[in-house]
Amino acid sequence: APQVDKGVDFANYFCTYGYLYHQKEMLSDRVRMDAYFHAVSRNKHHFRDKAVLDVGTGSGILAIWCAQAGARKVYAVEATKMADHARELVKGNGVDDIVEVIEGSMEDVVLPEKVDVIISEWMGYFLLRESMFDSVICARDRWLKPDGVMYPSHARMWLAPIRSGLTDQKMDEVNCSMNDWRSFIEETESYYGVNMSVLTKAYREENEKYFLKTSLWCNLDPHQIIGTPAVIKEMDCLQATVDEICTVTSQLVHPINIDRSRISAYAGWFDVQFKGSEQNPAKDEVELNTAPDKDGGTHWGQQVFLVNPPIRVNEGDKVNVSFKMSRAKQYHRLMDIEIISELELSSGKRFPPVTTKVAIE
Amino acid sequence: APQVDKGVDFANYFCTYGYLYHQKEMLSDRVRMDAYFHAVSRNKHHFRDKAVLDVGTGSGILAIWCAQAGARKVYAVEATKMADHARELVKGNGVDDIVEVIEGSMEDVVLPEKVDVIISEWMGYFLLRESMFDSVICARDRWLKPDGVMYPSHARMWLAPIRSGLTDQKMDEVNCSMNDWRSFIEETESYYGVNMSVLTKAYREENEKYFLKTSLWCNLDPHQIIGTPAVIKEMDCLQATVDEICTVTSQLVHPINIDRSRISAYAGWFDVQFKGSEQNPAKDEVELNTAPDKDGGTHWGQQVFLVNPPIRVNEGDKVNVSFKMSRAKQYHRLMDIEIISELELSSGKRFPPVTTKVAIE
Ligand SMILES: Nc1ncnc2c1ncn2[C@@H]1O[C@H](CSCC[C@H](N)C(=O)O)[C@@H](O)[C@H]1O
Ligand SMILES: Nc1ncnc2c1ncn2[C@@H]1O[C@H](CSCC[C@H](N)C(=O)O)[C@@H](O)[C@H]1O
Numbered sequence: 001a002p003q004v005d006k007g008v009d010f011a012n013y014f015c016t017y018g019y020l021y022h023q024k025e026m027l028s029d030r031v032r033m034d035a036y037f038h039a040v041s042r043n044k045h046h047f048r049d050k051a052v053l054d055v056g057t058g059s060g061i062l063a064i065w066c067a068q069a070g071a072r073k074v075y076a077v078e079a080t081k082m083a084d085h086a087r088e089l090v091k092g093n094g095v096d097d098i099v100e101v102i103e104g105s106m107e108d109v110v111l112p113e114k115v116d117v118i119i120s121e122w123m124g125y126f127l128l129r130e131s132m133f134d135s136v137i138c139a140r141d142r143w144l145k146p147d148g149v150m151y152p153s154h155a156r157m158w159l160a161p162i163r164s165g166l167t168d169q170k171m172d173e174v175n176c177s178m179n180d181w182r183s184f185i186e187e188t189e190s191y192y193g194v195n196m197s198v199l200t201k202a203y204r205e206e207n208e209k210y211f212l213k214t215s216l217w218c219n220l221d222p223h224q225i226i227g228t229p230a231v232i233k234e235m236d237c238l239q240a241t242v243d244e245i246c247t248v249t250s251q252l253v254h255p256i257n258i259d260r261s262r263i264s265a266y267a268g269w270f271d272v273q274f275k276g277s278e279q280n281p282a283k284d285e286v287e288l289n290t291a292p293d294k295d296g297g298t299h300w301g302q303q304v305f306l307v308n309p310p311i312r313v314n315e316g317d318k319v320n321v322s323f324k325m326s327r328a329k330q331y332h333r334l335m336d337i338e339i340i341s342e343l344e345l346s347s348g349k350r351f352p353p354v355t356t357k358v359a360i361e
Numbered sequence: 362a363p364q365v366d367k368g369v370d371f372a373n374y375f376c377t378y379g380y381l382y383h384q385k386e387m388l389s390d391r392v393r394m395d396a397y398f399h400a401v402s403r404n405k406h407h408f409r410d411k412a413v414l415d416v417g418t419g420s421g422i423l424a425i426w427c428a429q430a431g432a433r434k435v436y437a438v439e440a441t442k443m444a445d446h447a448r449e450l451v452k453g454n455g456v457d458d459i460v461e462v463i464e465g466s467m468e469d470v471v472l473p474e475k476v477d478v479i480i481s482e483w484m485g486y487f488l489l490r491e492s493m494f495d496s497v498i499c500a501r502d503r504w505l506k507p508d509g510v511m512y513p514s515h516a517r518m519w520l521a522p523i524r525s526g527l528t529d530q531k532m533d534e535v536n537c538s539m540n541d542w543r544s545f546i547e548e549t550e551s552y553y554g555v556n557m558s559v560l561t562k563a564y565r566e567e568n569e570k571y572f573l574k575t576s577l578w579c580n581l582d583p584h585q586i587i588g589t590p591a592v593i594k595e596m597d598c599l600q601a602t603v604d605e606i607c608t609v610t611s612q613l614v615h616p617i618n619i620d621r622s623r624i625s626a627y628a629g630w631f632d633v634q635f636k637g638s639e640q641n642p643a644k645d646e647v648e649l650n651t652a653p654d655k656d657g658g659t660h661w662g663q664q665v666f667l668v669n670p671p672i673r674v675n676e677g678d679k680v681n682v683s684f685k686m687s688r689a690k691q692y693h694r695l696m697d698i699e700i701i702s703e704l705e706l707s708s709g710k711r712f713p714p715v716t717t718k719v720a721i722e
Contacts, residue, residue, distance in 0.1 A: 005368045012373070020564045021571075028545060030552075037553050064555050085560055092559030184389060191391075192398050194425055198453035199446055203381050210382075 018080040023059045029299040035288035039274035040065045042284035046117055046149055047071045055106050055120035055139050060086030062119050067095035074099040077109050106135040111143055118144050119151035126303040127157050127270035129360050131333045134242050149280055150237040152272035160229035160267050161254050167264040167306045170211040177207050215360045216304040219297035226261045227254035232323055252321040262310035267302040305358040316346035335360040379441040384420045390660040396649035400635035401426045403645035407510055408432045416467050416481035416500050421447030423480050428456035435460040438470050467496040472504055479505050480512035487664040488518050488631035490721050492694045495603050510641055511598035513633035520629050521590035522615050528625040528667045531572040538568050576721045577665040580658035587622045588615035593684055613682040623671035628663040666719040677707035696721040
């Protein structure tokens, strides 16, 4: 359950989505766009003469595609003032007789009927950041017909050990910042007669939190992956509950497949599938994948969790990982991650587990 | 009066002040530090054996100086968790018998006595951004003795016409962004069958708001000032009311003193004085000035309000300015500025006034 006031949450969360600039960033992500576009346009049987709900329509793009695919009616719900632009865009593309844009938060909106399809682009960094899937679950439980279909239908979270220069770089930044702090202490003492050194520990902690214990956004090169990626979680969007995404725990094994390397970080990403439902499968299954990709990736990139100090590994070793992600105490849309890594050599020898804690902000 | 929920306001406003990093930025501003340090240490008669209130103590620096200047008791109020660090610092500097750090918002705190001095570093960009002076006024009206002294005692807001390459640069950025938008429109149409052109006007407006109609932070070179600076507002901190700072209006005249130039922007800044009170004046008056300074300036810099298109001027001309600053509708800590410029040539000929609207964010 949200730990912050709803007003605070909405004020903070929705502000960026109110800008066309931000919507355009998503609309320019070709991997994302292709996936949704093909999912809809190659599976018209899911839309023809159907009622559709688009949760968080933003610019209205998905709603328009659904209308173009033959939907009888599309309810396009958007919490921000972007709803006005969506309405314009719907009209400008001649589907205003089909798409009804409703400004409001999904949790509060009342529809005149249940729908056959819920479509939504709700995925945040590492799938669950922003916790927007909560709103989709809420919409599903209230407005989807028993035999309805979810777009996307499935989602997976992935983790892999990687090598990266970022860990050394960020450690340098901490050191740099602490050097600077030392001259600051000296100056404050000599010019202003106040000794700041009691705050050194707190300042170091603040810096380590900022530079080392906060996840980084990156579009990695696939060559940086040094162990087999593993699925942390698999979700059927028809079944998933808020409880099960509030805390995600998983035991993973990553065989190392590069010699004389270091795990200097883990990378987390996701993919989602558009497979329809069991009774009503997709004709053409589509996947949206945000894994490291040599052709450039998506606006989601991957989330990188630094391992400090890095762990030396060789081909044939494996890392046994206990993964845990929970929602940040102060703000339910952000996440705290704990990764416990146990290195197991090909000889069977195991090293003491090391714990990495990182916040997704 | 605040138009937003108190919870939303506090969540947004106070978050940065909770970081030592941010406090350090202020503590490293030598101009700021020297002014407060000298104001206190050269006017010990204001502090010796007195009760002092420090509104928003942050790291506790001002409170410690007051104790070092001989105060009997210092109440150091701070809304954020920085209060814990202030407490450590107070202790580390051996004045914990004098300085009492109180975590809470000034509006809610109850003191056991009235005080002789209120000290506070409440100034935001262009003096009033952040609207923190409201809290100082509230503290003054509740807790300052009738013959008490304010530190600082006076404040002034300044405006001057300037020349700057920023206006052209920001216009280029708008053009660049609109060119990019045009290819985006074409791609979205050809790849995804949706015509986005109805949003072009809104996108241009969003861009102009962002690049041209939002004030910029700058430490200007004094040579960029092309007309005589004028005082927009002068405040006696003992007398000032919230009403009078909610909306600030002023008629100004700026004689132009550089030939063949362009007013491409106005710059706004402030200074504050530590003069004590009429009955109890300072022995050594100190001023903190944030005007353009060739030696580098302060962390406040100046706020730059772009004039688009620029106004051509010559030496001997003058600009008659109607200035108005009011609080932003959605958020009382930010400001909306309107500057109406009327160019008057040395011949007496006047040009039609032009209006510049800018938001301070
Ligand atoms: N609970 C909620 N109710 C309504 N809109 C929401 C919501 N939570 C998030 N949103 C909106 O959902 C959008 C997600 S971004 C996706 C936008 C659009 N569907 C596209 O694919 O391009 C944002 O515009 C955000 O404002
Ligand atoms: N209403 C209020 N009640 C308590 N603290 C407040 C406040 N409004 C602002 N503050 C605090 O006031 C501080 C202003 S910054 C100045 C810090 C310190 N006095 C110095 O000179 O270095 C911030 O730490 C902020 O959190």
